[in-house]
Amino acid sequence: MFVLAVQQGLNGLVLGSLYVLVALGLTLVYGVLVQINFAHADFVMIGAFSAYFVTHALHGDYLLSLAAAGAVGALLGYLVNAAIFAPLLGKGSELRPLIATIGVSVMLENGALALLGPVPYAFATRYSAEVIRFGPLYLTAQSVIILAVAATAIVLLHGFLRFTFLGKALRAVAQDRETAGLMGIAPDRLIMLTFIIGSALAGLGGALLAPVLVLTPFAGTSVIVKAFAIVIIGGFGNIEGTILAGLLVGLIEAMTTQVLDPGLIDIVVFGLLLAMLVIRPTGLIAERREENV
Amino acid sequence: MTPLLEATALDLAYGPVAVCRDLSFQVMAGEAVALIGANGAGKTTTLRAVAGLLAPRAGTLRFAGQTIDRLPSHARLGLGIALVPEGRRVFPFLTVRENLEMGGFRHRHQRRHVARLIERGFAWFPRLRERAGQRAGTLSGGEQQMLALARAMMSEPRLLCLDEPSLGLAPIVVQDIFRTIAAINRDGTSILLVEQNAHYAFATAVRGYVLRGGSIVAAGPTAALRSDERVRAAYLGGSVGASGGI
Numbered sequence: 001m002f003v004l005a006v007q008q009g010l011n012g013l014v015l016g017s018l019y020v021l022v023a024l025g026l027t028l029v030y031g032v033l034v035q036i037n038f039a040h041a042d043f044v045m046i047g048a049f050s051a052y053f054v055t056h057a058l059h060g061d062y063l064l065s066l067a068a069a070g071a072v073g074a075l076l077g078y079l080v081n082a083a084i085f086a087p088l089l090g091k092g093s094e095l096r097p098l099i100a101t102i103g104v105s106v107m108l109e110n111g112a113l114a115l116l117g118p119v120p121y122a123f124a125t126r127y128s129a130e131v132i133r134f135g136p137l138y139l140t141a142q143s144v145i146i147l148a149v150a151a152t153a154i155v156l157l158h159g160f161l162r163f164t165f166l167g168k169a170l171r172a173v174a175q176d177r178e179t180a181g182l183m184g185i186a187p188d189r190l191i192m193l194t195f196i197i198g199s200a201l202a203g204l205g206g207a208l209l210a211p212v213l214v215l216t217p218f219a220g221t222s223v224i225v226k227a228f229a230i231v232i233i234g235g236f237g238n239i240e241g242t243i244l245a246g247l248l249v250g251l252i253e254a255m256t257t258q259v260l261d262p263g264l265i266d267i268v269v270f271g272l273l274l275a276m277l278v279i280r281p282t283g284l285i286a287e288r289r290e291e292n293v
Numbered sequence: 294m295t296p297l298l299e300a301t302a303l304d305l306a307y308g309p310v311a312v313c314r315d316l317s318f319q320v321m322a323g324e325a326v327a328l329i330g331a332n333g334a335g336k337t338t339t340l341r342a343v344a345g346l347l348a349p350r351a352g353t354l355r356f357a358g359q360t361i362d363r364l365p366s367h368a369r370l371g372l373g374i375a376l377v378p379e380g381r382r383v384f385p386f387l388t389v390r391e392n393l394e395m396g397g398f399r400h401r402h403q404r405r406h407v408a409r410l411i412e413r414g415f416a417w418f419p420r421l422r423e424r425a426g427q428r429a430g431t432l433s434g435g436e437q438q439m440l441a442l443a444r445a446m447m448s449e450p451r452l453l454c455l456d457e458p459s460l461g462l463a464p465i466v467v468q469d470i471f472r473t474i475a476a477i478n479r480d481g482t483s484i485l486l487v488e489q490n491a492h493y494a495f496a497t498a499v500r501g502y503v504l505r506g507g508s509i510v511a512a513g514p515t516a517a518l519r520s521d522e523r524v525r526a527a528y529l530g531g532s533v534g535a536s537g538g539i
């Protein structure tokens with residue numbers, strides 16, 4: 001019984017790490033721009049397909065495909081910011097870019113549907129079959145990769161934001177864009193950087209999810225809905241809160257899978273979301289709420 | 294000698310709200326100039342235009358011989374214009390040291406130089422050294438003003454614009470801050486000062502402009518402005534007995 005609980009805990013951490021990667025991009029962009037990119041879900045999906053094609057069509061290694069997916073995500077983030085958010089920056093229009101990204105999302109999904117069809121793709125890597133045992137516990141090599149990549153990404157992001165000049169400038173832009181400009185920081189460049197980082201994480205998350213996902217052009221949607229819940233539970237724009245909330249949701253999901261029908265998991269997650277909104281509307285780490293990024 | 298900063302016939306507006314009309318003023322290299330006027334006269338608006346936070350609707354701004362009207366604030370900082378904004382605007386969730394680092398963003402590739410400039414700020418205001426690792430949002434108003442000033446100086450500007458650095462501060466802190474401003478000016482940095490506290494405005498600046506309802510109504514050496522009746526009226530917004538005390 002105990003072993004089972006620990007095993008499910010491990011599985012929950014793996015799942016949670018994936019959610020964290022996807023949710024971090026949303027939180028970063030929100031923290032810096034107070035905007036939501038609805039096409040983020042499709043960056044996850046396109047990241048997953050990028051990994052699929054690198055491994056299946058080009059016969060590249062899965063680890064290489066992770067890098068490719070991250071790069072594709074970064075490119076998409078760059079384009080969406082350059083086309084939608086940057087031109088409207090500081091023009092006082094909050095709804096227009098939001099709606100435009102919904103349009104981009106619809107275009108990407110239907111474009112992918114036309115190109116790839118509705119039938120789910122089977123994505124197996126040599127790592128999904130390989131099982132690593134730790135005494136009575138086991139993880140697939142894929143899960144170990146997920147944990148390692150996610151942990152590395154989180155540590156790097158944290159270090160970047162805390163200890164580098166550019167990362168601190170990014171936080172300054174999030175806190176007071178106008179004053180950041182007075183410091184000689186070009187806010188538009190850091191906003192671009194935020195999109196690139198956040199979207200690279202989405203692409204990477206997609207590639208890590210791909211082998212466990214039902215891979216269709218709409219694959220991003222199921223993940224993004226949870227990512228939004230995680231961003232809200234973590235306190236919009238709060239990095240630490242998002243990481244905590246992501247791992248928590250992963251754990252809860254893994255635990256409830258044991259006792260509940262999988263179809264009920266979303267009900268549990270969103271029940272938690274509603275409870276959070278009522279009990280702690282400012283998110284898990286309430287006193288740090290105003291620190292966006 | 295051409296002025297360091299030269300504003301010619303500036304019209305300033307927020308959307309449809311016209312605020313300043315036909316402003317012309319200059320700051321010479323090394324000079325300290327005061328911009329005075331009652332609440333709502335357009336002082337902050339003028340400084341925002343100089344720093345690049347507000348594009349003028351008409352007129353031109355030249356800095357060190359270069360037209361700067363269309364440059365964004367970050368580019369103007371690169372030319373040597375820094376602003377200590379109204380309300381201090383420290384980054385509340387960055388530490389004191391990180392705030393100073395941001396002020397020195399243009400020197401980010403010369404770490405040692407940034408460290409030296411931070412030391413200079415700490416020497417001006419030892420309180421900041423004690424609070425170096427503390428979040429700026431938790432500082433007192435006076436400490437935040439010291440930080441805002443030290444932060445602006447991190448870029449080693451040629452022109453330092455200050456928007457009411459004495460606002461809401463105890464006299465002893467105000468004294469401290471103005472002593473530093475005077476020292477900065479002595480070291481060669483030009484100053485454009487907006488200040489309600491007439492005593493300090495006239496003690497710091499050699500020349501002044503008086504703004505009223507968005508227009509310059511008087512200009513000249515501060516010694517002359519001090520005794521000008523129009524200045525009194527503009528400064529006190531027409532009402533007798535308000536604070537300021539020339």
Ligand SMILES: Nc1ncnc2c1ncn2[C@@H]1O[C@H](COP(=O)(O)OP(=O)(O)OP(=O)(O)O)[C@@H](O)[C@H]1O
Pocket residue numbers: 307310312330331332333334335336337338339379
């Ligand atoms: N963002 C804005 N939108 C519209 N009008 C504004 C805006 N900011 C300022 N104003 C108006 O412009 C006028 C001048 O404002 P400004 O802040 O420049 O005055 P000020 O001289 O700095 O006053 P104070 O001494 O109170 O700081 C005021 O009438 C104000 O209402």
Ligand SMILES: [Mg+2]
Pocket residue numbers: 336337338379456
């Ligand atoms: Mg003002």
